[in-house]
Amino acid sequence: TMRVGVLGATGYAGQELVRLLRRHEEVAELVLSSSSVAGQGYEEVYPHWNGQNIGILQDEDVPDLDVLFCALPHGLTASRARGFLDRKIKVIDLGADFRLNSAQVYEEWYKLKHPDVDLLGQAVYGLPELYREKIKGQSLIANPGCYPTATLLALVPLLKEQLLQTEMLVIDAKSGVSGAGRGVSLGNHFSEVNENFKAYGVASHRHTPEIEQELSRAAGQPLTVSFTPHLVPMTRGMLITIYAKVKEGINEADLRNCWLKHYASEQFVHLLPQGTWPQTKFSSGSNHAFLQLTVDRRTGNAVIVSTIDNLMKGAAGQAVQNMNLVVGWPEELGLSGTALWP
Amino acid sequence: TMRVGVLGATGYAGQELVRLLRRHEEVAELVLSSSSVAGQGYEEVYPHWNGQNIGILQDEDVPDLDVLFCALPHGLTASRARGFLDRKIKVIDLGADFRLNSAQVYEEWYKLKHPDVDLLGQAVYGLPELYREKIKGQSLIANPGCYPTATLLALVPLLKEQLLQTEMLVIDAKSGVSGAGRGVSLGNHFSEVNENFKAYGVASHRHTPEIEQELSRAAGQPLTVSFTPHLVPMTRGMLITIYAKVKEGINEADLRNCWLKHYASEQFVHLLPQGTWPQTKFSSGSNHAFLQLTVDRRTGNAVIVSTIDNLMKGAAGQAVQNMNLVVGWPEELGLSGTALWP
Amino acid sequence: TMRVGVLGATGYAGQELVRLLRRHEEVAELVLSSSSVAGQGYEEVYPHWNGQNIGILQDEDVPDLDVLFCALPHGLTASRARGFLDRKIKVIDLGADFRLNSAQVYEEWYKLKHPDVDLLGQAVYGLPELYREKIKGQSLIANPGCYPTATLLALVPLLKEQLLQTEMLVIDAKSGVSGAGRGVSLGNHFSEVNENFKAYGVASHRHTPEIEQELSRAAGQPLTVSFTPHLVPMTRGMLITIYAKVKEGINEADLRNCWLKHYASEQFVHLLPQGTWPQTKFSSGSNHAFLQLTVDRRTGNAVIVSTIDNLMKGAAGQAVQNMNLVVGWPEELGLSGTALWP
Amino acid sequence: TMRVGVLGATGYAGQELVRLLRRHEEVAELVLSSSSVAGQGYEEVYPHWNGQNIGILQDEDVPDLDVLFCALPHGLTASRARGFLDRKIKVIDLGADFRLNSAQVYEEWYKLKHPDVDLLGQAVYGLPELYREKIKGQSLIANPGCYPTATLLALVPLLKEQLLQTEMLVIDAKSGVSGAGRGVSLGNHFSEVNENFKAYGVASHRHTPEIEQELSRAAGQPLTVSFTPHLVPMTRGMLITIYAKVKEGINEADLRNCWLKHYASEQFVHLLPQGTWPQTKFSSGSNHAFLQLTVDRRTGNAVIVSTIDNLMKGAAGQAVQNMNLVVGWPEELGLSGTALWP
Structure with a gap:
């Protein structure tokens, strides 16, 4: 079992990650952080989490983790990813910072100079059905857009x-x-x-x-x-x-x-x-x-x-699928189940 | 002023026609009919018409009219249109019976032998912004699909x-x-x-x-x-x-x-x-x-x-626009006003 | 015919007023103002008004008018109403400033000292079906809440x-x-x-x-x-x-x-x-x-x-009904028509 | 582990039961039946079940089971429950047949003579938070209305x-x-x-x-x-x-x-x-x-x-909770997890 964190845990993709990770059999500990509501309980932001006593850390205080999901606005993950990787934390980025191979294309469309161009070559585009073998064991995954x-x-x-x-x-x-x-x-x-x-x-x-x-x-x-x-x-x-x-x-x-x-x-x-x-x-x-x-x-x-x-296979679900591949668990762990109908 | 009828007055396009025609300055009398609920009051079908005392006639009993709107399933208007035209009733068909020039294409897509092929040549495709001059004064208008x-x-x-x-x-x-x-x-x-x-x-x-x-x-x-x-x-x-x-x-x-x-x-x-x-x-x-x-x-x-x-410019609104052209009234009569927002 | 104004013309109640007043037979001129988007065209705020060339004045620049609708946050109308009344402008307030007879109750619930207590006695509660006779000819109408x-x-x-x-x-x-x-x-x-x-x-x-x-x-x-x-x-x-x-x-x-x-x-x-x-x-x-x-x-x-x-009989529709009573027009002017269905 | 069945498996409550029971750790085998679509695959009715190869039996052919959920129109369960109980099948009725203690009140409100009055005394009203101890081990549970x-x-x-x-x-x-x-x-x-x-x-x-x-x-x-x-x-x-x-x-x-x-x-x-x-x-x-x-x-x-x-605690979720109590499993089995948000 492992220790997993979520940066940007109070956005919609972040909350969906929390929903999935809490029922994930191999996630022993879950650490949430947010820049806006750090120090509050998660149930203050999302009252339907009542009674679960999940705290929210300061965004800056990322403890030692096995896997870290980053659900942040673009630009914010790229500038911090190297630090996480140096600490042997595997990074799964739900944002756009590592999806494009070309820093120039990134700059053109996101109007932002890429904060860490060298890392681009190290990132794997995390669409498991297309790139499964490349994803396995990697440390920096660019979770695709929806x-x-x-x-x-x-x-x-x-x-x-x-x-x-x-x-x-x-x-x-x-x-x-x-x-x-x-x-x-x-x-x-x-x-x-x-x-x-x-x-x-x-x-x-x-x-x-x-x-x-x-x-x-x-x-x-x-x-x-x-x-x-x-x-x-x-x-x-x-x-x-x-x-x-x-x-x-x-x-x-x-x-x-x-x-x-x-x-x-x-x-x-x-x-x-x-x-x-x-x-x-x-x-x-x-x-x-x-x-x-x-x-x-x-x-x-x-x-x-x-x-x-869009929030599951298009974001949080696929991110968990990537985590499973990266860490070596069965790919569907924590992701079973059909749609809610109607 | 004129006497106007609606066949199929209780469907959605029919009801929208009724809403428009009731506030149309030149429609002196409005006659509704329906095959399913004839004999009832219109407010029994649509309670928001409460207090307006509008009756619904048998579909078969079309009285003498100046203009008749047909909002019927395909096939039903074509088999009756000639009779209306013979009685000098101008027909505006909200259905598909007279939109296609070719009886063969009609049959292919609607799986129905066209009931009155000869009338096809007489019908005008009623999209005023494209065929305004052709529509004016005509007797048989094929109101376009939405x-x-x-x-x-x-x-x-x-x-x-x-x-x-x-x-x-x-x-x-x-x-x-x-x-x-x-x-x-x-x-x-x-x-x-x-x-x-x-x-x-x-x-x-x-x-x-x-x-x-x-x-x-x-x-x-x-x-x-x-x-x-x-x-x-x-x-x-x-x-x-x-x-x-x-x-x-x-x-x-x-x-x-x-x-x-x-x-x-x-x-x-x-x-x-x-x-x-x-x-x-x-x-x-x-x-x-x-x-x-x-x-x-x-x-x-x-x-x-x-x-x-889809129910206005795509059906009833355009039909009224066509009526105005056919009869010679200002094209926007009964159609003024912007959207309901929000 | 008359000259009518709307303060707060870009909120939802304001926009609904504009929709109604534009088709009102006796409103010869319509003046809109807003504190936030003055100087723009109305269609810049609401593109479905395209082509109607309605300008938006500065909120402060209220010209001479016969009737002024105030669709403002509470407190703002009460502090300016006396000035409008002195200029013989009839005021119909869609806000809460003149609905409560007691300044004390107003203060208790709205957490605001009433800006013009003396005017309270002059205002009429504008629910036509209950207070029709009192509304007729009055100059300051408190349009009820929805x-x-x-x-x-x-x-x-x-x-x-x-x-x-x-x-x-x-x-x-x-x-x-x-x-x-x-x-x-x-x-x-x-x-x-x-x-x-x-x-x-x-x-x-x-x-x-x-x-x-x-x-x-x-x-x-x-x-x-x-x-x-x-x-x-x-x-x-x-x-x-x-x-x-x-x-x-x-x-x-x-x-x-x-x-x-x-x-x-x-x-x-x-x-x-x-x-x-x-x-x-x-x-x-x-x-x-x-x-x-x-x-x-x-x-x-x-x-x-x-x-x-809520935006019609609960706000703008009732306000127009009140205007009609105040000015002496037929009560239903500009308000005819049934609901949009479906 | 046990063998569980659902009568009325294609209604909304039935489908929700299937969703829950498929992920229930102790349900080894799941048998579905329906009167209307027997013989079809479940995914023909609900395509989102694609690839799961679940068949639908004839409603009449209830095999030997440990627990049977009945999600049927009122009257249908009461007439068959005795037969199931005689076969040692525990019955959890999501319908209304066993909720009312009085056959007379049932008849008055449901306009139907109760098909098996003697069973009424045997049924337990299945609201676990109120009647937990009474539910444990029972054979006939009336799952409450939503x-x-x-x-x-x-x-x-x-x-x-x-x-x-x-x-x-x-x-x-x-x-x-x-x-x-x-x-x-x-x-x-x-x-x-x-x-x-x-x-x-x-x-x-x-x-x-x-x-x-x-x-x-x-x-x-x-x-x-x-x-x-x-x-x-x-x-x-x-x-x-x-x-x-x-x-x-x-x-x-x-x-x-x-x-x-x-x-x-x-x-x-x-x-x-x-x-x-x-x-x-x-x-x-x-x-x-x-x-x-x-x-x-x-x-x-x-x-x-x-x-x-309404479909979970108000129907299928509570029914599974009742099954857990009846059979002696932890009450929350198969029911963990917070709401889907947003």
């Missing part, structure tokens, strides 16, 4: 096998509001979001370069995508609709078989039966991803749909 | 001016649940829809041929589209995200200017200021449509967003 | 006729989130409110003394109430459930007849048919109130339900 | 200790829509429920006699309650607001101490810190109940709030 996770699970196998044209890849994404975190703003004010639907970050969302980096790697050549996120008036869940032309001679069965082959032994990725399309609620509260596709005979375009829970 | 309305307002001017490539047109559509009508089903059961988001009718939705017919007409050549509707956990509203490659040498300003030119004098179509993206709530309860676009420099793709209220 | 409006419409006639015991009056109230206004806070953050229901302000809500003042006046003796507001995960609407013992010998028909008598000629108050219980959506976007009651034979308690749209 | 559970947890200790007057007990209850089950109806149609709030079953809901039976037992004398349920536009959760006069000389601290004493060692019942009021989301997906109260000095009334997840 949109990239849902997108890459659908597209990477198909691009690797050269089944899709890449000239015009359209990724139309829809997310629940919890993805925007716990910070208040007019854009997340109930009366402005409820019974409302909108696109945001059009042609400018920061997950774009992350998606392109990984899709380019899969395709073996640089590509760009049209990525448009939308805000759905619901709290949890994420669904991605992808459009791509199939390559000459490729049909629906080819695409399906490619997924089947890649995901046959995956416990968190589900290819639904033909005709059953993913719904975000299928994943709610669980680490499962659901996939479906068709090739429209009239247009020759593949239409591909992927869904995850 | 998805086609939002899509065509965005795309038709751009295709007419040959600004977009048409090889891969992606139309990713999102609608509130009221579009599915008042008929109960598991798919519209609150606990199954709430906090949930899904695609449906993938590569098979019946609005596809309607969209393709009108876009082909605009482009001057046959084209197909990838059209995927999604269900948003909200009651009203519709938002369409469109992806297309721009033609060589065309930039964002060209597209914007095209819209500006076409819609400068339209009171129900709004091109939002650069950077302000449409939200469905902007249209809620009103007949207004809102548009925005950008050209992503990195991909060269235009991203175009359009929003309407 | 909870009081829904409560008083239900209870005042019954208490006036001495049909209910007043020893234990329970008022269990439920409101949509828009009642909390446009100011952002964690308590109105989408992800914290959605799929959630809670009580708030238990035994301490500021509408309590307002309700008690008016119920005491109706009953002819001082009384207290148990008033508990709750927050419903929806934007608009308010429903009040009231429990009271009936007086000896009084039955359901007596209560019903009392309402019938008081509200027979009211166009905005609807007693629903027996067995049909109010739903908040019956009022959505309209100025209508809906009532129902029963007397539970087993307990002898009356259960009374009342619903209004 | 509204009664939330109400009784709050009131029974206070009535037992004679702290409240019982002359006028008001129970104003609010529930998410999932409590109405999976059967479709206009009343649960998304567009009719969403953005809407209403009372239902006023003075006639079937949980009334169940609540009165148990409160009378606690108070030591017959009493009646004013119980009004309301429908909240959300899927899960239930909150009860209770009003009662305190007895002469009793204050808030007395009530609080009574709860503290009764619930000090309960792991599923939480008395929140003063000033923190329960929210339904605190319980979402968990078996926890949260309580709060105050005594309003002005009225002398206690205001008491209680919240649970």
